[in-house]
Amino acid sequence: MKRKMVSVMLATAMLVTMLAGCGSGDGGAAGSAGGSTAGDAAGNGDTSGSTDGNGVSDGEQITLKLFSNLPDRKNGQGLVEQTIIDEYMVENPNVTIEVEALDEEAYKTKFKAYSMYGMPDVVSIWGQPAFLDEVVAANVLAELNAEDYTDYKFVEGSLDGFTYDGKLYGLPRNTDIAVFYYNQKMFDDNGWTIPETYDDLLALADEINAVGITPVAMDGGDGWPLAVYLSDLLYQIVGNDYADIVSDAFADSDFSAPEITEAVELLKQAADAKLFQNGYDSQDYGTAMNLFTNGQAAMFYMGSWETSMATNEDIPEDIRENIRVFTMPAVEGGKAASTDIAAWNGGGYAVSANSEVQGEAVKFLNYMYQPDKLSKYGWENGVGLSAQDQGDYLTGSETELQKQIIDILNASTSLSGTPINDCGPSTFKATIESAIQNVSNGTTTVDDFLSIIGTSCQ
């Protein structure tokens, strides 16, 4: 009560201060503050100008532009990328690497804008048809020499998504697994257990909701995590027929196969059972993740690249040290074994075909992929799994979360491959990622959803 009172008073005080400033039109204090800001701004401009001038030293000056989908440069994968960039610039003083980094969704949009006319030298890409087909067809990316990478220990099959007609156009950065992160302490405190089956998961949702906590934080605003969830379910239902069923659906532009229908219905059941947070279909990545990392949600459905949550100092200690994972529980009557997991090689890097400094760009790319760079640093920073063999870098001091992830991968009997939304053309991707919000929240029926996405890839 007292707190509330104080907060009301605080509110009033702030309101009054703001309004007071407003009433007296020509407040001297505000004036000088405004003035000094403008002055500083000009000063700052000058300094940045002069550093540009001083930058030139011996040798030919090369500027590499790197366009990245990792805006957080102080944590996780972004930190790893930045570390390698900094090292490269120290070893090659004549090279400056400029980074432009955007959020995933913004990144993809801007990437497409770039691909119309001139790409930065090194770019993040996804080795998936929805992203790469059109880009490769337009000759925007430089062909890489596959033989360069025989010693780079890429995991078998991980280059497939980046290869067209036997030509290699990019290199994979991660092996991604779709997982439920969960807060183990919260589970223990409440006596919840990890669900064995999908029905268990939905039942668990009721229990968790009953204590006023969100069961699963879902980035539904972006659409693609819902599509990954759907693919995960489909994989649990059909097991290794996944690839065939998906490619048949695309071939006929018909998604009404009973297995796909069932997967969509299971997704809808989850939404109906309030498995996801209130308003999941409009909340973005950051919002969903923050629910989980601030203890408002018991679980978080995302890819293994977020393993670095365990080492992120911004996350309260008692939460980040208790994050564990499990994969999609078995669906009743499903063909997949419990060790069959939804995993794929998605994100990676490529070099622009019309880069003026292509040689240097490829050199930097190869530098990044030296097994003791991206792969090693990634592992040391707890950033999920790379697409290269990381066996050499196991130190035993990994976070629990990392060990769990590697165990899951090592124990896996089979991997799903690319999620369904990334298997078709980009029109399909755009359509399914917005339509899937509607089908999960009940605005459209399952049948309509299937016909909408079918039409979009005709």
Next chain:
Amino acid sequence: MKKLYSNKLVILSLVLPGVLLFVFAILAPICLSVYYGFTDYSGMGSYQMIGFENYRNLFTDKTFGIALRNSLLLAVGFICIQHPLALITAAVLDKLGGRGENFFRCVYFIPNVISVAVIAYLWKFIYNPDFGLLNNILKAFGGRGDTNWFDSKTAIWAVLIVLIWHGFGWGMLIYYTGIKNIDPVLYEAATIDGANQITTFLKITLPLMKPVIQVNVTMAVISALKQMETVYLLTNGGPGNSTQFTANYLYQQAFKAFRYGYGNAIGVVFIIICLAVTVGLNKVFEEPEERKLKKRKRIRAKAKGVS
């Protein structure tokens, strides 16, 4: 004088910058849009001319329909909610007088000077179901406070509220200026006549404000059509396409779905709609204009007669 004032070279030099800008920044892109609107250009690589295919698709495109419907909803919201509120507030403010008047006028306008990027993200947080301001207010009044403001059925209203809130000060200021321009003699006359505040507002302020209201209504409809930034940042058209707007949709089609040609076709139709609506509204408002002038004179004469 005449010779000086019809010197072709001088005229050319004066209008050339403006005309060049128009041609380069407005006309050329429109022509380019028309051209690409007839192609299946994805944004890169080769493309083919496909005639009116894009436009045919547009007519059956449900999302485009939703975008137009949303613009209409928004315009109605502006006209039926924002503008009456702004007009009444302006009238009340006009009665206040003194320092308070300036103070409130200043305060109401503040949201207007804040960048849309800040406004959109701020409201994203305000609507957040878990720690957002709105749900916390509901809780403070004993509600459950778990409303999902961006539910696919209500999201458009959530967007509307933000836009109404953001643009309120602007509308208020325009009405306020309009009211200030009304001859105070009219009010005095009415007071002597024994009319109360509400009658005065209905009988004098409102009729005299008609031209201002008309301009404002036109602006509201146009700005509802043009809406992009707030939606792009607040919901990006979601959930589903429930808060989709034309400008946002064409952007998504071009840069997300790789349908640059189709996006341009939407752009062309978008421009045509904007032109048609502006011209149409002007036509609608123009005709009674003459009659209104006479009417204003009548009111003035009447008021004078009363005094």
Next chain:
Amino acid sequence: MEQAEKKKSGMTKGILWIVLLMVAVIQIFPLVWLVDFSLASSNELFTSGLLIIPKTIQWGNYVKAFVDGHFLLYLKNSILINGLAVILVVIISIMAAFACYRMRWKLSGFVKMLLLMGLMIPIHATLLPNYKIYSMLGLTDTIWALLLPYVAFSLPQALFLMTSFMESIPVELEEAAVMDGCGIYRIIFQIITPMLKSSIATVAIMTFLNNWNEFMMASTYLNSPKWKTLPFSVLEFTGQYSSNYAVQFAVMALTAAPAVLVYILLNKHITKGVAMGAVKG
């Protein structure tokens, strides 16, 4: 009787104040909330109270926002781009207005109409084709990519305002100037322009307000931080500090601050300018 009247008017005043205060709270409270949350630490945000009393006030949020948000650079860019746009709009609109309304030539009506057409064209419809054009000409990621559309789309309104003010300037003045042997340019810039002071202020304010908020063009046409404008601070932070809400609040408050401060400082002029522009337009 008189007393009752006074009492009544006092009561009405009271009601007026209450109504107006309520509206003021609605308009301002979200901003107060923003500032309040920006001073807390991230894990304090999940509260059910209206405002938070931070355990310790986190000025560090603002330091992060200031440094990592490139605040000064982006502010400088915003001011520079908007300032240049205002200057160009004013000069070009005065010249065009004079030519179209004072000088005698056949196409004046047509050109005027052409330029005013821009009022009806939605700026975002030109996003896609302009991106193509600017890319081909190598204008993306330069200041021109923003200046050109900003000026072009502010011009129609400016022209409209300028002409309506210009109409009220007596022709006799110019005639006298012509007698003295002034050329057209001197008439425009030495005689007409000083008389248009208040409309120049209006045009400047309208142009500034319209373009200050713009970021769709900026985010499409710009790549490097070199010319990025203030809204980018906010946009970039949602990615950079996705797991630190409080800092996101801080960067929003910081980004909003310059415009609010300037407005509070100049509110009388700005209000007048907007009002004049609105009523004429």
